[in-house]
Amino acid sequence: MKAITQLKNQGFRITLPRQEILNTLENYPLTVREISHTLKTKNILVDLTSVYRSLELFKQMGIVQEIDLGDGMKRYELIRQDKHHHHFVCNNCGTIKDISSKIEKKMMKDIQSKTKFLIQDHSLEMFGLCQKCN
Amino acid sequence: MKAITQLKNQGFRITLPRQEILNTLENYPLTVREISHTLKTKNILVDLTSVYRSLELFKQMGIVQEIDLGDGMKRYELIRQDKHHHHFVCNNCGTIKDISSKIEKKMMKDIQSKTKFLIQDHSLEMFGLCQKCN
DNA sequence: TTGAATGCAAAGCTTTTGCAATTCA
DNA sequence: TGAATTGCAAAAGCTTTGCATTCAA
Numbered sequence: 001m002k003a004i005t006q007l008k009n010q011g012f013r014i015t016l017p018r019q020e021i022l023n024t025l026e027n028y029p030l031t032v033r034e035i036s037h038t039l040k041t042k043n044i045l046v047d048l049t050s051v052y053r054s055l056e057l058f059k060q061m062g063i064v065q066e067i068d069l070g071d072g073m074k075r076y077e078l079i080r081q082d083k084h085h086h087h088f089v090c091n092n093c094g095t096i097k098d099i100s101s102k103i104e105k106k107m108m109k110d111i112q113s114k115t116k117f118l119i120q121d122h123s124l125e126m127f128g129l130c131q132k133c134n
Numbered sequence: 135m136k137a138i139t140q141l142k143n144q145g146f147r148i149t150l151p152r153q154e155i156l157n158t159l160e161n162y163p164l165t166v167r168e169i170s171h172t173l174k175t176k177n178i179l180v181d182l183t184s185v186y187r188s189l190e191l192f193k194q195m196g197i198v199q200e201i202d203l204g205d206g207m208k209r210y211e212l213i214r215q216d217k218h219h220h221h222f223v224c225n226n227c228g229t230i231k232d233i234s235s236k237i238e239k240k241m242m243k244d245i246q247s248k249t250k251f252l253i254q255d256h257s258l259e260m261f262g263l264c265q266k267c268n
Numbered sequence: 269t270t271g272a273a274t275g276c277a278a279a280g281c282t283t284t285t286g287c288a289a290t291t292c293a
Numbered sequence: 294t295g296a297a298t299t300g301c302a303a304a305a306g307c308t309t310t311g312c313a314t315t316c317a318a
Contacts, residue, residue, distance in 0.1 A: 013272060013317050032307080047275050052308065054273095068204040070257065072283085073307070088251050101245055107237040111260070115233065117222050120262040123204065126245070128254035147292055147297060166282080181300045186283065188298095206308085207282065274315070281308080290299065 003063045003078070010061065017046045021054050022063075022078070028096050029067050029075035029087070069096075069125055086124040092133035099126065137197045137212070144195065151180045155188045156197075156212075162230050163201050163209035163221070203230075203259055220258040226267035233260065 003022050007014055024030060024038045032051050039046050055076050058064035067075045069089055075096075085100040104124070112119050137156050141148055158164060158172045166185050173180050189210050192198035201209045203223055209230075219234040238258070246253050 011272095015273065015317070017274070045275095048307090049276080049309080050274055066204070068202055070200075070202040074204075088245075088249065088253070090251075091254065097249070097251070099245055099249065101241055103237060103241040103244060107235055107241060108260075110237060111222075111233055111235055115222065115231070116265045116268075117224075117231070117260075118263040118268045119222070119260050120225065122258065122260040124256065124258045126242075126251075126253050126256040129252040131250045134250075134252045149292070149298065151299075179300095182282090183284080183301080184299055270316100270318095272315100272317080274313105276313090277311090279308105279310075282306090284305070285303085286301105288299105288301090290297100291295105292297080293295100 003058070006061060006063060012057065016044070017050050018054050018057075020044050020046065021051060022058070025064065025076060025078045028098075029077040031073040031075050033073070035076070067125070068123065086126065088126045088128065088130070090130035090133055091127055092129055095130055095132075097130065137192070140195060140197060146191065150178070151184050152188050152191075154178050154180065155185060156192070159198065159210060159212045162232075163211040165207040165209050167207070169210070201259075202257070220260065222260045222262065222264070224264040224267055225261055226263055229264055229266075231264065 004014055004019065007018065012018075020039055020042070021035055024035045030038070032048060032055070035051050035055075036046060036048055055064060055066075058076075059066055062079060064076050065079045067077060067087065069075065069087070083100070085098045086104075088097045088099050089095070090097075108119050108122065111117075138148060138153065141152065146152075154173055154176070155169055158169045164172070166182060166189070169185050169189075170180060170182055189198060189200075192210075193200055196213060198210050199213045201211060201221065203209065203221070217234070219232045222231045222233050223229070224231075242253050242256065245251070
């Protein structure tokens with residue numbers, strides 16, 4: 001279901017800030033500042049606070065996902081239909097690429113049966129050099 | 135090589151704060167506040183700033199490793215000899231357990247050959263319920 | 269019209285920086 | 294002794310909160 005529809009269906013208002021924030025997230029994960037800056041270049045001024053609040057709402061609605069690359073800022077990306085994936089960050093140019101792996105599920109099952117922990121979620125981030133920078 | 139020896143060999147001073155900070159890290163990853171608080175219960179008062187600075191030094195010397203569980207605070211743990219591992223965090227009681235997996239290396243190789251990215255490092259954190267809480 | 273959403277200012281946290289005082293070697 | 298290390302105060306950076314104003318429905 002499209003994010004906007006989802007908002008409407010759940011009784012939330014379709015505001016310009018919300019629509020535009022969602023638009024910025026089309027391509028790759030962004031920080032709050034990056035979202036705000038992107039909007040500024042389109043002459044759409046949205047306060048940082050509102051960006052934070054919108055993202056919090058989107059997160060709770062399952063529209064958006066928070067990712068942490070360990071650099072002190074959270075990043076946000078749209079959740080595409082059940083396409084669980086991870087990220088590769090280039091240490092040189094900073095580009096973020098989506099990564100998905102088939103072995104992953106097996107790995108989680110393995111760990112779960114070995115440890116008897118119930119794994120509800122996990123995050124996997126990779127760092128290195130992208131094809132261009134290598 | 136023991137951390138203290140390593141410090142001495144590299145010309146750094148063996149101070150009480152440094153020794154005691156290292157001691158707190160024996161068991162599991164701690165935040166800066168947790169380190170400071172642990173020391174306080176032992177009547178050892180070390181300023182937060184000094185904890186930060188010691189950890190930064192230890193990190194650069196390869197004695198300590200920074201981990202990010204996405205809750206806004208960095209955690210620090212001793213690096214044991216080439217025992218690369220990851221973490222499982224219980225969503226209920228907060229316990230952090232070390233996890234290591236054999237499949238992991240294969241997974242990285244797989245991704246590397248598929249994407250042509252050079253993977254230099256990665257982080258994997260798992261969240262769920264531990265045996266006790268499940 | 270009216271409650272939801274936004275903007276602005278201020279505060280809350282973690283982490284960093286500057287500098288004088290202290291301390292290890 | 295003297296440079297390295299620490300502590301204290303202040304600042305920096307990300308995020309949250311309070312409240313009056315604005316706006317979608």
